[in-house]
Amino acid sequence: MDDVVLETRGLCKNYGALEVSKNISLTLRKGEVHAVIGPNGAGKSTLIHQICGTVRPDFGSIYLLDEDVTQKPVDARSKAGLARTFQVSALAMEDTVLENVVLGCVGASGKAFRLFQPVLTDRDLLETAHIALERVGLEDVAEKRTADLSHGQRRQLEVAIALTLAPKAFVMDEPMAGLGAEGSKRMTGFLDTLRAEAPILLVEHDMDAVFALADRISVLVYGSIIASGTVEEIRSDPGVREAYLGDEA
Amino acid sequence: MTRENGLNMLIVAGLVLVPLWAFFADEPFTITLATRAVILAMAAVGLNIALGLGGLISLGHAVFFGLGGYAMGILAYHAQTYTPFVEWPFVIEGTKSMPIIWLVAVVMSSLAAFVIGLLSLRTSGAYFIMITLAFGQMFFFFSISWSAYGGEDGVSIYLRNGFPGLNTLAPIQFYGLCFGLLMLVLLFASLLARSPFGLALNAARQSEQRVQAVGMMPFRLRLAAFVISGAITGLAGALFADLNRFVSPAMFSWQMSGEIMILVILGGVGRLYGPVVGAIVYVMLEHVLGDLSDYWHIYLGVLLLLVVLFVKGGIIGAVSGRRTAHG
Numbered sequence: 001m002d003d004v005v006l007e008t009r010g011l012c013k014n015y016g017a018l019e020v021s022k023n024i025s026l027t028l029r030k031g032e033v034h035a036v037i038g039p040n041g042a043g044k045s046t047l048i049h050q051i052c053g054t055v056r057p058d059f060g061s062i063y064l065l066d067e068d069v070t071q072k073p074v075d076a077r078s079k080a081g082l083a084r085t086f087q088v089s090a091l092a093m094e095d096t097v098l099e100n101v102v103l104g105c106v107g108a109s110g111k112a113f114r115l116f117q118p119v120l121t122d123r124d125l126l127e128t129a130h131i132a133l134e135r136v137g138l139e140d141v142a143e144k145r146t147a148d149l150s151h152g153q154r155r156q157l158e159v160a161i162a163l164t165l166a167p168k169a170f171v172m173d174e175p176m177a178g179l180g181a182e183g184s185k186r187m188t189g190f191l192d193t194l195r196a197e198a199p200i201l202l203v204e205h206d207m208d209a210v211f212a213l214a215d216r217i218s219v220l221v222y223g224s225i226i227a228s229g230t231v232e233e234i235r236s237d238p239g240v241r242e243a244y245l246g247d248e249a
Numbered sequence: 250m251t252r253e254n255g256l257n258m259l260i261v262a263g264l265v266l267v268p269l270w271a272f273f274a275d276e277p278f279t280i281t282l283a284t285r286a287v288i289l290a291m292a293a294v295g296l297n298i299a300l301g302l303g304g305l306i307s308l309g310h311a312v313f314f315g316l317g318g319y320a321m322g323i324l325a326y327h328a329q330t331y332t333p334f335v336e337w338p339f340v341i342e343g344t345k346s347m348p349i350i351w352l353v354a355v356v357m358s359s360l361a362a363f364v365i366g367l368l369s370l371r372t373s374g375a376y377f378i379m380i381t382l383a384f385g386q387m388f389f390f391f392s393i394s395w396s397a398y399g400g401e402d403g404v405s406i407y408l409r410n411g412f413p414g415l416n417t418l419a420p421i422q423f424y425g426l427c428f429g430l431l432m433l434v435l436l437f438a439s440l441l442a443r444s445p446f447g448l449a450l451n452a453a454r455q456s457e458q459r460v461q462a463v464g465m466m467p468f469r470l471r472l473a474a475f476v477i478s479g480a481i482t483g484l485a486g487a488l489f490a491d492l493n494r495f496v497s498p499a500m501f502s503w504q505m506s507g508e509i510m511i512l513v514i515l516g517g518v519g520r521l522y523g524p525v526v527g528a529i530v531y532v533m534l535e536h537v538l539g540d541l542s543d544y545w546h547i548y549l550g551v552l553l554l555l556v557v558l559f560v561k562g563g564i565i566g567a568v569s570g571r572r573t574a575h576g
Contacts, residue, residue, distance in 0.1 A: 052462075078464035090459040092452040100459075103452050106445045107463030112470065118443040125445075165463060 003030040004063075005199050006082070006169045011050055011060035013043075020046045021057065022223040028169055028199045033191065035202045035210045038220035039243070044203045045087070047220065048173050051201070052084050053077045065168055078107065081168030083198075085158040085175055093147040097138055097157055100146055101129040104164035132163040136190065152183040159190070167198050176206040188212050211235075219243070253569035257522045260529070264428060272421045280420040281492070286532040287427045288488045293512035293524030294434050295481030300510070301519030302447060303474040304454030308506050309365065309381030312388045313479040315501035316361055317354035317486025319392065322404035322496035324350050329407055347412040347426075350487050358483025359476050366475035370468055382503055389501040403497025410491055417491075427488055431525075434481055439521050441477070450474050482509070511549070515556055517563025526564050 006028040013021040020043040028034050038044050049055035051062055053074040061070040069077050078084070091100050098120075105125040106112055119125065133139045136156040141149065149157065155175055162170060175191070176184045188209045191200060195215075204210050210217065211231055218228040221243045227234060234240055264287065271279035292314055299305040327334045327343025335341040344350060369380040398404050409417045417423045441447050453460040453467040460467050490496040499505065508531075516527030534552070538545035560567040 054458075073466070074461040075464050075466045078462055084462050086458065086462075090456045090462065092455040092459060094455060095448075095452065099448060100452075103448055103459070104463045106449055107460070107465045111445045112449045112465050113473065114445045116440050116444055118440070119445040119448045120443070122445070161459075161463065 004028070005030055005065060006051070006171075006201060007063040008047075008051065009061050009063070011047070011057045011062070013046055013050060013055065013057050019223045021050065021060075024060070024220075024223075024225055026218050026225065026228065028201050030199055031195055032215040033195050033200045033202055033213045035204060035214035035217045036220055037204065037207075037210055037217060042220040043223040044220055045173070048084075048171060048203060051171055052082065075107075078165065081165070081198075083162035083165045083167030083170050085155075085162055085170070085172045087173040087177060087203075089154040089158055091146050091154060091157060091161075093145075095146055096142065097144050097146055097149065097153075098129060098133070098142040100157060101132050101142075101160050101164055102126065104132070104161040105129050108165045128164055132160040135163060136160040137186075152179050155179060155183075155187065159187075169198050170194070170200040172200055173203050174205060175202070176204055176209050184209055251569070253520070253522075253565065256565065256569050260522055260525055261432075263529075264431075264525075268421060268424050268428075277420045280424050282532055282536055284420065284424045284427050284492055285489075286528045287424070287431050288485050288492060289509070289512060289532065290525040290528035291427075291431050291434055291488070292482045292485035292509050293516070293528055294431070294438055295478045295483075295485060296509050297478075297513050297519065297524050298438060298441065298481065299475050299478035300513055301523070302442060302454070303450050303471050303478075305370070305471060305475060305478075306378050306510075307381045307475070307478075308378050308503065308510065309369075309383075309385035310479070310482050310509050311385050311501050311503065311505035312361055312365065313358035313482040314486035314489065314505055314509065315388060315392065315496075315498075316358045317483035317488075318490035318496040318500040319398070319404075320354040320357055320483075321350050321410065321487045321490040322406065323398055324353060325406045325410055326398065326404050345408070345410045347410045347417070347487075347491070350410060350491075351484055354483045354487035355480045358486070359480040361483075362476045362479025363472070365479075366472045370471050370475065382506070385501065385503050385506050389498055389503070392498040392501050399497070401498060403495060403499075406491075406494040409494055423492070427492075430484070430488070434484075435521060435525070438481075442521065446470070446473070511553060513563075515553060515563060517565035520563065520565040523563050523565050530564065 004027045009025050011021045011024040024047060036044055046055060050057045053072060061068055064080050064082055069080060102119055102125050105128045106119065109125065133142055136159050138153060138156050138160060141153065176187055179187055184206055191213055194200060202213065214231055216229065217231060217234040218225050219234060219240050226243060227237045227240045268280050268283045296307065296310045299307050323334065324343045325345055328345045333340045334343050365384045369377055372380055393401050411417055412426055415422045415426060449460060449465055450470045453470050457467050486500060512527035512531055513524050515530060516525065517523030534549055538548050556563060
């Protein structure tokens, strides 16, 4: 299809005898939120690692905007438009919030090897950074040290950095983790508006958020996608209920 | 103005006033000590770019220090013996000109840093320390066996090399030259730390994943930092050899690498003036305690332990009250 932004075709990955990815094919289309859910140990993280380039699949390929990126390293995929947020915040903790966001702008602008102009006097970089901070609501803490942020604010910062990349697709690994009910609701609202900008591949445990956001859901169990469809289809799928949702749904 | 900036200005004032006083009081030895401190500081400022900003624990910076030293020794040796350094395919003469020697020192140490970095930066942690150490040992033993340039005995130079418009044999003039270079190097280091490159390098030290995720390769950032770092230490090596009018394999030794690292840790890792304070304290201890005992390193060891265990951020961190280098 024309509007496919990100696609995996037949991804397989084994760790010894353990098959963590079994022939995983999924697509992310323009304007949608595609959630991947599954119990712990289902292989969600390994899937994300393969999509983002930290783990190479044994078989299968990954396409970003019809370009085969399977063999490309992490930084090349980011450059090609894949923006990732981490399950465990990966931030420069000693630096300020603003500096972390500016880092994203430096990466996106290709100014990494400028040695002389102080980075915090570069108006273009600063403007992009402040817009991103404002959008996630961290403008007030821009000068704070990242290590002093609350857990929820760090999650917002992850998203702000992703925004600076002007990405073609977001890959978000449990953005709600540890946010609490209120924070989770706010993040859900924000991600809801984000899908118009770029589609989101969302790995998430928070079922309320998943059901509120997802256009499509794929269910991963023991390395295989056992079901894929709309929220309603997944809710009523007997296999999914048995394997994962249990009484919750 | 922060307390750390005030402290830095105080250090610069000291580096100007003490040698000036020594000049008028006719204490040339004090000027020589100050020169030694300034040159060692420059070597450590170089290391601090790799270590403080990049988090690269290099135990092989003596390679660059020694290369700078031998660049001076070899070129000046050929100049004073009137023998060409290279005869074929074209003749390269030795030289007694400091600017040319500095250029050669910087180019040679950059090249070495590039090759060593290319290989060793694929590892990290203890492996990186060991590989850089191994490269240091390679250069050390090579210099010992290089009999054309004195082998273990090294190379002595009769007269200090020249700089246009200065009498480098006058201690105060040579000191001024070294001090000026140190200030330039510090200016460069401070610009670098605040540049986009510095931000990215510093972030790669804290979270490699983060830097990759925004489309940059930590390896390239670190390699560039390692080359810059090596070049500065190499320049310091050329000056050090010129100060002593002597270069020997000791400049390549792992003890030398360790000394440069001690200067950085003592003063404060990642602080602009950390290496400068470290070098001043080191040279003062060496002078004062060296008179008391040949084993003065014991006291240095105790001081280093105290700093590492109780004073986060080195001497600069303790005095400025700011415990972290960044932010």
